[in-house]
Amino acid sequence: MIPLAMWFNVDFEKLMLLLTPTFLRKKVFIAYLYSLVLPITKLHYQWKVKRLSDWYKLEHTGQVCSLRKVLNDNLDPSLRRIWIGEGNSFQRKYIYTRAEKKPVFLGRMFIYQNSEYLNTGADFNVYVPSEIINTSKHQIDALIVFYKLASKRYKLYPI
Incomplete structure (x- = not known):
């Protein structure tokens, strides 16, 4: 101090x-x-x-605990509901042609957004109450971009 x-x-x-x-x-x-x-x-x-x-x-740095503190201090000081989770990284599943002689059965598949696959998705997710996202989305983005590392990508999710 x-x-x-x-x-x-x-x-x-x-x-x-x-x-x-x-x-x-x-x-x-x-x-x-x-x-x-x-x-x-x-x-x-x-x-x-x-x-x-x-x-x-x-x-304050781009570490998860520090970034969470900055977001809560600036946007939700009383309830402190903003938290940060791991990013989504799903393996891609490919459909092969008959010429490739690979298995045709795909099993159970889920459809993900393009940004949620490995090496293309977010490195971390920021979970923010929807009323805060609606009122100050640009401030959230500015704070995250200021504190995060340059190579890290993020995605906002409403709670």
Whole structure:
């Protein structure tokens, strides 16, 4: 965690008051100095917020536990219903011609999407409640793309 007394925690209003000579510390003059310090204070606050968000991004990786935490923190903080599962990888079954002299009987077959076969499918599945998918699908995609490894593929499934 970040200690409270760090070099970047500067109270500019207090510093301005301490650097003002005592004989100039009148209400009108102090109010004027506050108005001069206000833009610096706002800029400093924006910098601190940006710094905290950057630290949050650096602390989380594309690992399953970390990615699940990021998704739940941003999209479902109270119920935390988003979870990540293994990707589907089914073997392809081929129908042979008579010239190939292979068995014709195929057995029981299931029809899968093209993306669910080996080396073409998703490496992991993200299970998200349907109301979250309906309201913020682009945010889900952006978070997953930001944190996942470049070679990994994913697929969203509504719960």
